[in-house]
Each structure stands twice: as C-alpha cells, then as structure tokens.
Amino acid sequence: MTFELQAQDPGSNARAGKVTTAHGVIETPIFMPVGTAATVKAVHQRELKEDIQAQIILGNTYHLYLRPGLDILEKAGGLHKFNGWDKPILTDSGGYQVFSLSGTRKIIEEGVKFKSHIDGSTHLFTPENVMDTQRTIGADIIMAFDECTPYPCEYDYAKNSMHRTHRWLKRCCERFDSTEGKYGFDQTLFPIVQGSTFRDLRTQSAEYIASMNREGNAIGGLSVGEPAEMMYEMTDLVCSILPKDKPRYLMGVGTPANILENIALGVDMFDCVLPTRNARNGMLFTTQGIINIRNQRWKDDFSPIDAELGGYTSTFYSKAYLRHLIHAQEYLAGMIASVHNLTFYLWLVKQAREQIKAGTFAAWKNVMVEKLMTRL
Amino acid sequence: MTFELQAQDPGSNARAGKVTTAHGVIETPIFMPVGTAATVKAVHQRELKEDIQAQIILGNTYHLYLRPGLDILEKAGGLHKFNGWDKPILTDSGGYQVFSLSGTRKIIEEGVKFKSHIDGSTHLFTPENVMDTQRTIGADIIMAFDECTPYPCEYDYAKNSMHRTHRWLKRCCERFDSTEGKYGFDQTLFPIVQGSTFRDLRTQSAEYIASMNREGNAIGGLSVGEPAEMMYEMTDLVCSILPKDKPRYLMGVGTPANILENIALGVDMFDCVLPTRNARNGMLFTTQGIINIRNQRWKDDFSPIDAELGGYTSTFYSKAYLRHLIHAQEYLAGMIASVHNLTFYLWLVKQAREQIKAGTFAAWKNVMVEKLMTRL
Numbered sequence: 001m002t003f004e005l006q007a008q009d010p011g012s013n014a015r016a017g018k019v020t021t022a023h024g025v026i027e028t029p030i031f032m033p034v035g036t037a038a039t040v041k042a043v044h045q046r047e048l049k050e051d052i053q054a055q056i057i058l059g060n061t062y063h064l065y066l067r068p069g070l071d072i073l074e075k076a077g078g079l080h081k082f083n084g085w086d087k088p089i090l091t092d093s094g095g096y097q098v099f100s101l102s103g104t105r106k107i108i109e110e111g112v113k114f115k116s117h118i119d120g121s122t123h124l125f126t127p128e129n130v131m132d133t134q135r136t137i138g139a140d141i142i143m144a145f146d147e148c149t150p151y152p153c154e155y156d157y158a159k160n161s162m163h164r165t166h167r168w169l170k171r172c173c174e175r176f177d178s179t180e181g182k183y184g185f186d187q188t189l190f191p192i193v194q195g196s197t198f199r200d201l202r203t204q205s206a207e208y209i210a211s212m213n214r215e216g217n218a219i220g221g222l223s224v225g226e227p228a229e230m231m232y233e234m235t236d237l238v239c240s241i242l243p244k245d246k247p248r249y250l251m252g253v254g255t256p257a258n259i260l261e262n263i264a265l266g267v268d269m270f271d272c273v274l275p276t277r278n279a280r281n282g283m284l285f286t287t288q289g290i291i292n293i294r295n296q297r298w299k300d301d302f303s304p305i306d307a308e309l310g311g312y313t314s315t316f317y318s319k320a321y322l323r324h325l326i327h328a329q330e331y332l333a334g335m336i337a338s339v340h341n342l343t344f345y346l347w348l349v350k351q352a353r354e355q356i357k358a359g360t361f362a363a364w365k366n367v368m369v370e371k372l373m374t375r376l
Numbered sequence: 377m378t379f380e381l382q383a384q385d386p387g388s389n390a391r392a393g394k395v396t397t398a399h400g401v402i403e404t405p406i407f408m409p410v411g412t413a414a415t416v417k418a419v420h421q422r423e424l425k426e427d428i429q430a431q432i433i434l435g436n437t438y439h440l441y442l443r444p445g446l447d448i449l450e451k452a453g454g455l456h457k458f459n460g461w462d463k464p465i466l467t468d469s470g471g472y473q474v475f476s477l478s479g480t481r482k483i484i485e486e487g488v489k490f491k492s493h494i495d496g497s498t499h500l501f502t503p504e505n506v507m508d509t510q511r512t513i514g515a516d517i518i519m520a521f522d523e524c525t526p527y528p529c530e531y532d533y534a535k536n537s538m539h540r541t542h543r544w545l546k547r548c549c550e551r552f553d554s555t556e557g558k559y560g561f562d563q564t565l566f567p568i569v570q571g572s573t574f575r576d577l578r579t580q581s582a583e584y585i586a587s588m589n590r591e592g593n594a595i596g597g598l599s600v601g602e603p604a605e606m607m608y609e610m611t612d613l614v615c616s617i618l619p620k621d622k623p624r625y626l627m628g629v630g631t632p633a634n635i636l637e638n639i640a641l642g643v644d645m646f647d648c649v650l651p652t653r654n655a656r657n658g659m660l661f662t663t664q665g666i667i668n669i670r671n672q673r674w675k676d677d678f679s680p681i682d683a684e685l686g687g688y689t690s691t692f693y694s695k696a697y698l699r700h701l702i703h704a705q706e707y708l709a710g711m712i713a714s715v716h717n718l719t720f721y722l723w724l725v726k727q728a729r730e731q732i733k734a735g736t737f738a739a740w741k742n743v744m745v746e747k748l749m750t751r752l
Contacts, residue, residue: 044712
C-alpha cells in the first residue's frame with residue numbers, strides 16, 4: 001500500500017491524498033460504507049459502485065468470522081470474490097463487536113473470550129488469530145486487535161487497557177509480518193491509537209503507534225458517547241503526533257459535521273453505520289440539511305429527495321413516495337434511504353477533497369457544517 | 377385499450393398477442409409483478425424496467441386506498457407519477473383483500489363494510505366507489521368489484537355470490553361508463569368470471585361476462601386452494617366461452633407450471649405474489665428447477681444463481697453468497713431473490729410467447745413444466 005499526500009489546506013490541517021492498494025486507488029479524504037456481514041445493508045454492489053461511487057468498503061471481522069465463517073470465505077477465494085466487490089476492503093479487528101455485542105466476554109492477556117450472539121458458542125480472539133482471520137477474509141487493509149474503551153472511562157482502566165492494546169499490537173505485527181496474504185495480493189496492517197479522553201494517554205499512545213512505522217494509522221476509542229468537542233480535541237492532539245506521510249483513519253465517525261471537522265484536523269479516512277442505520281429509520285442527510293422523512297410535512301412534497309445531490313435514487317424518487325414507503329414498512333424505504341445517504345456521504349468527502357485541493361476548505365467547511373446540521 | 381391476436385399455437389389454445397394501453401404496449405402472454413403498496417417489494421423501479429423487463433405491474437386498491445390514501449395519490453397525479461413507474465398498471469378492485477385481510481367484514485347488497493388492518497377504522501367499498509377509487513389511483517386497467525369465493529365453497533353460496541358479483545358488475549359498468557379518467561389518459565374495465573369450481577356456474581358466469589362486451593376479461597376465484605387439475609378444468613371451460621379477440625387475465629396464478637398450463641388453455645395475463653413472497657423465504661425459481669437457497673448444499677456453491685437466465689442479479693451473485701445473506705437475515709437477500717424470481721417469471725412468459733409464435737409451444741410446455749418443477 002502506498003500513500004501520496006497531494007494537497008494541504010492552508011487554513012486548516014485538512015489534506016487530500018491518494019491511497020493505492022492491490023484493489024485500486026482511494027482518493028482521500030474518504031468515507032467507507034460499512035458492510036457488516038459481507039453486504040452494505042439494503043444496497044446492491046452495483047449501486048455501491050455506480051451510484052454511490054464508493055471507493056472502499058468496510059467488513060466486520062466478528063460477523064464474518066461467525067457467518068459465513070472462514071471455511072466458506074477461504075473456499076470462495078476471500079471476501080472480494082465472495083460478495084463480488086472488487087475494489088478495496090478494510091476489515092476491523094472484531095474487537096469492538098466482541099466488547100459491545102457479546103453479553104459475556106472476558107479479557108485476559110492472551111486475548112478475549114466471548115460467546116457468539118448467534119448460537120452462544122464460545123470463542124477466543126487473540127492478536128495472532130485475528131491477524132490470521134483477516135488474512136483469510138482477504139481485506140486490503142486489516143486492523144490491529146485492540147480494546148475500544150467505553151466513555152466515560154476511569155483513568156486507570158484507560159491506562160491499563162492502552163498498555164494491553166500496545167502489547168497486543170506488538171503481537172499483531174509479529175504475526176502479520178511473519179505471514180503472507182492467501183490470495184496473491186498484498187495486505188497492510190493499521191495500528192490503533194487508544195487512550196480514551198486523557199491527553200497524556202493519547203499522546204503516549206500516538207507516539208507508540210507512530211513508532212511502529214506501519215503504512216497507515218488509526219484512531220480508535222472516539223465517537224463512543226463523549227462530547228464532540230472532546231473528540232475533536234483528541235483527534236487534533238493525535239494528528240499532531242502521527243506521521244504526516246501516512247493515512248489517518250478515524251474509526252466509527254460520524255455525522256456529516258463530525259466528518260468535516262475531523263477532516264479539518266487532518267483525518268483522511270472514516271467509517272460509520274450512521275448513514276445506513278439512520279436511513280432505515282427515515283433520517284436523511286441532504287445537501288440542504290437533515291430530513292426526518294416520517295414527518296407529516298413531507299406527505300405531499302413530490303419534489304425529489306435531493307435534486308442538488310444528483311444520482312438516480314436521490315432524484316428519481318420523491319419525498320412523499322419515500323415517506324409513504326417508510327410508513328408502510330416497505331423494503332424499498334430502507335433501500336432508497338440507504339443509497340441516498342451513502343451517495344450524500346461520498347459526495348460530501350469528494351466536495352471536501354476539491355475544496356482542499358483548491359485551498360478553500362476551511363471557510364467552506366464552516367458554512368457547510370451549519371447548513372448540513374439544519375433540520376428541515 | 378386495444379388487443380391484437382398475433383399468433384395461435386397449433387397444438388394447444390395458447391395465444392400470443394399485443395395489448396396497447398395509454399402507457400405502452402404489453403406483449404402477451406405476460407406476467408405482472410405485484411406492487412401491493414405502490415412498490416414491488418424489495419425491487420427498485422429501475423430494476424423492474426431494465427433488469428426484470430416488466431411490461432405492466434399490479435397495484436392493490438385496498439392497500440393504496442388505506443395508505444398513502446386517495447388524497448395523496450390524486451395530488452401526485454396518480455400512481456404512475458407517485459411511484460415513477462411510467463409503463464402500464466393494473467389495479468385489482470380491493471375485493472380480495474377486503475375478504476382475506478379484514479377480520480371483520482360484512483357483505484351487504486350495497487357493497488362490503490370492513491375495518492382497516494392498519495388502524496381498525498370502518499370503511500365501505502361499493503361497486504361505484506371502487507370505480508371512483510381506481511379512477512383516482514389512475515391504473516390503465518381497472519377491475520370490477522367482485523367476491524372471490526373461498527375453496528371449498530357450498531354450491532348455494534357460490535351461486536348467490538356469483539349473482540351478486542354480476543349485479544355489482546352492472547353497477548361497476550354504469551359508474552365506469554359515466555365517468556372519465558382523471559389524468560388525461562384512457563382507462564379500461566375488466567369484468568371477472570366467478571362461479572367457484574362448479575361447471576354450470578362457471579359457464580353461466582363466463583357467458584354473462586362475455587355479454588358485457590368489455591375490452592378484456594378476467595377469471596377470478598381460482599388458485600384459492602383447489603387442486604391444480606380443477607383449476608385447469610375451470611380455466612379451460614371459461615376460455616372456451618370468453619371471446620377470442622380480447623385478452624384473458626387469470627387472477628392470482630401461480631407457479632411456473634400453473635402459468636404454462638394456463639397459457640396452453642388460452643390465458644394471456646397473470647399476476648401472483650409467489651415469485652416475490654417465496655423469494656423472501658429463500659425459494660428460487662430457476663431455468664434448472666426450484667432451489668431452496670437456505671439448504672446446506674448451497675453453502676459452498678460459488679456458481680451464479682442462474683447463469684442460463686442471464687441478467688445482472690442472477691449472474692453477478694453466487695448461490696453461496698445468497699445463502700449466507702438469507703441466513704444472516706440481510707435486506708440484500710430479499711432484494712436479490714426478488715429480482716431473480718421476477719426476472720425468471722418474465723423470461724418464462726417471453727419464452728412461451730416465442731414458442732407460440734413458432735408454433736412449438738405445446739411440446740415445449742410439457743418438457744418445461746417437468747424441468748421447472750424439479751427440486752434441485
């Protein structure tokens with residue numbers, strides 16, 4: 001994997017870059033739609049590529065490990081072959097799901113014991129086997145096995161957890177560097193900065209992660225309930241330490257405003273379930289602001305969902321039609337809203353990139369943040 | 377609406393024809409995907425047109441009347457404008473849903489009183505207001521208000537019901553003929569033959585319906601639980617009476633085999649929820665036979681769903697991937713399976729049409745019926 005820094009905004013720390021992987025190029029800043037169980041929910045692969053214009057999607061190791069399982073993924077020749085998405089894929093380490101989804105889990109130095117949410121069976125994730133698992137899934141970018149601390153979090157817990165995450169990282173790197181991709185293409189490993197919302201821990205973690213000298217770096221443990229200002233403070237601090245010549249991925253973020261603010265702080269990559277999950281509940285992000293399509297006021301608004309955004313889904317279907325579909329609990333409601341919201345997110349980061357390249361990002365960002373968070 | 381009889385099969389009563397409506401041409405025999413609540417479940421309008429190649433879809437008056445409601449549909453300019461489907465639409469009369477969905481309904485000479493399954497509110501459907509409702513929905517082909525008798529059905533009940541259906545038909549025609557379309561295009565009214573499974577009643581009903589001299593005719597009250605042979609006997613009888621120069625629509629039918637057998641008896645138009653409903657449960661109709669995609673045997677079958685059928689959905693996604701999606705209860709499972717099954721149904725009637733035009737339908741039908749009903 002290579003990263004080329006193409007432009008830096010004069011009014012902020014925003015950057016435009018180019019990540020090149022075995023499955024193609026990613027122009028940053030970029031948003032990665034979340035494809036939990038080998039599918040971005042309610043979206044066809046063709047729509048993802050042609051309508052949404054996604055450049056990279058995310059897969060969840062925990063879900064894929066449990067179902068369809070590694071035997072099927074390996075027989076298929078990896079996730080790309082299994083689901084037909086031939087552009088870059090990033091997989092998380094499964095740590096986040098193990099901590100949040102599994103009712104009973106036990107953290108030990110070796111790793112984490114947990115029970116499947118599907119059948120209650122017991123499993124153990126270790127830094128080593130999580131590397132092997134992601135090798136088998138066949139993502140282009142794979143993530144280190146870490147603990148994502150909750151918010152709020154006691155200082156001592158955050159400190160101990162961070163040190164364990166660092167020890168686990170060392171084991172991840174050793175395993176990753178002593179193994180090879182299974183399908184004839186290169187994979188790369190991103191380590192993850194932790195440290196909760198404590199400046200000294202974040203500093204220490206960012207320095208440690210930078211010292212590992214991997215091809216890209218991630219920031220974890222944010223967007224877990226802390227105030228947005230606290231998230232920005234941590235991102236700003238960590239970005240000031242992480243190397244400039246490598247991509248920075250802020251995990252699990254966020255709203256359109258969160259994304260623009262974090263781009264301004266120097267983040268290059270994002271993922272979040274927000275656009276698809278909220279879509280299924282009728283919350284639309286548009287170029288004009290936020291729409292709750294369930295509301296009465298849209299019942300006879302026959303204008304397109306978002307004429308300014310463009311694209312088939314956002315211009316073909318009307319607000320009134322989508323409102324009807326969501327009240328009728330029709331499949332098509334989630335399908336339309338998901339494609340629309342993802343189209344919007346990809347449009348947003350593309351606009352940001354153009355503004356960065358033009359050197360006008362900072363001023364544009366301030367106007368956009370206000371506009372995008374307006375409730376229509 | 378016009379109908380042109382283009383070819384007749386020498387070995388059966390199968391016909392190929394052309395129905396011309398204000399929203400375009402329908403080549404018969406044809407299958408009409410069911411779009412209950414202004415959407416064919418789990419299918420984008422673009423897929424319906426480009427991938428499935430549907431020529432006409434069906435809307436359900438009962439559902440549309442309750443939600444979004446006639447005020448919204450009228451403000452939109454009719455169902456075509458509301459959901460963006462610009463090809464022909466047929467609406468049923470709502471009778472079937474009133475009888476099957478509504479827990480408490482009361483048949484009186486005036487019409488049927490029923491309670492909404494959504495909010496329990498009380499409504500009355502009469503032959504007159506059902507004509508007005510379908511005028512407002514704006515379908516190209518609208519159906520008479522009838523009673524679809526259950527199976528089995530007492531002779532006396534079937535006889536009385538048939539006579540009421542005939543009386544209602546007269547009122548439907550009077551109302552329809554004294555009103556006009558609301559959106560500047562012509563609509564047409566199809567009457568419906570009833571009579572349960574009694575030969576004398578079916579004969580009497582078919583003769584009465586034929587005497588009304590409408591532009592097309594329908595056969596109702598079949599595919600409600602009776603043996604297939606009994607359905608074919610009734611269809612055969614009714615088709616021998618209905619005029620040859622008008623399209624014949626067999627309501628609510630059926631499996632691929634049912635469709636081919638009824639085409640052989642002289643039916644031109646079909647609709648059924650089977651391809652979409654069964655799709656969502658993992659039952660696929662393919663050119664090689666029937667697949668229950670949930671089964672273990674497909675777990676590592678990475679071949680396309682149906683390579684011979686062609687089309688994006690059936691060839692892009694593999695059986696193993698679709699099996700995974702349905703077990704994971706993903707939206708995409710229903711989406712893929714629905715597009716596939718409808719693509720198959722439209723392919724099937726197109727093949728039938730070509731065989732009829734070539735004069736080879738009868739022999740082809742016998743081979744296909746056996747092949748299509750094989751469980752793989």
